[in-house]
Amino acid sequence: MRIEGLAIICAVRGHGEHGAVVRALTPDNGLLAGYVRGGRSRRLRPVLMPGNLVHAEYRARTAEQLAGLTVELTHSRAPLFAEPLPAAAIDWACGLTATALAEGLAHPRLFVALDGVLGAVEAAPSARGWAASLARYELLLLAELGFGLDLRRCAVTGAEDDLAYVSPRSGKAVGRAAGGGHVDRLFRLPPFLRDGGAAGWDEVFDALAITGHFLARDILVDRKADILAARARLIHRLRRAAE
The missing domain is CATH 2.40.50.140 (Nucleic acid-binding proteins)
Structure with missing residues (x-):
């Protein structure tokens, strides 16, 4: 070989x-x-x-x-390890990749996306410039491993507009009206996670809450402790950067 x-x-x-x-x-x-x-x-x-x-x-x-x-x-990208926040982002993105993927199975989209995230961490003057791309990378990894979320239509009505939430059980989008009295049990769906584009800090944290839930539940089931601790450190530092 x-x-x-x-x-x-x-x-x-x-x-x-x-x-x-x-x-x-x-x-x-x-x-x-x-x-x-x-x-x-x-x-x-x-x-x-x-x-x-x-x-x-x-x-x-x-x-x-x-x-x-x-x-x-x-x-x-070794110089980035001199800064705690970029270092935490690299540790998490690469550690997640190494932990979640089986060896020898091609994922060309993940290669391009991971290189893009790392490049964004390297180039952006602040974490807000790359945090959204990290959330989208997590979303892509879920899809590549067969646990993709359905964010295109409402799970209740089938409508494709005014989608505001994500069900933590099904991973499907829920419309604003259909969410009704169940809002406290649903994730807020930030538009950028579905459509791309810019994101504010609140939207970034909403997105990371969604992807983190499904990564822990579906991908990192037997390997949670160490790798999710790295993610927790990253989220903590991102919240400090957002203050």
Whole structure:
């Protein structure tokens, strides 16, 4: 087995005295794990950081064997780890990807979207410039794994206009009138999550509440504690930034 091309570093775990097992997202082969010899060395530690874009080459004698991996840095996002909020965003986005995806299944849209989110974190002068794209990435990941939300029509009436809520049970949109007396049991649906466009802080937090609920319920069921703690740290820092 030999696979070569661009990859986004998503997770790194020390292995043995000097090596590291790296999980990276590739555009055509999905999430792949590989062993990097000397991965904990001073030379490679700055390369093997979540969010970095690398040229990766995987080699293995059989499909069942953990591949040997060599990497060459293409674009570094390591400087972002000097700032707590960008660092938290990268940790969560890459950690979620590494935790949620099965290895070897192609998700080209997720590769493009993750690279876009990381690029937005890097380029935006404030968190408000990228927080909405992070929520949309979570929504896309849910859809890619078969848990997509239906935000196009009301679950009660079938109408496609004046959609204001999301059911936490079905993941379907609910119209303003149909929500009636059940508003306290529904999520508020921010328009950008369905239609794109700009979002204020209240809308961002509404969106993250929706995606966080379904990620915890449907994707991270047996792997909640560590990865959701990273998300909680990110949300806390986003709320402080919004004050």
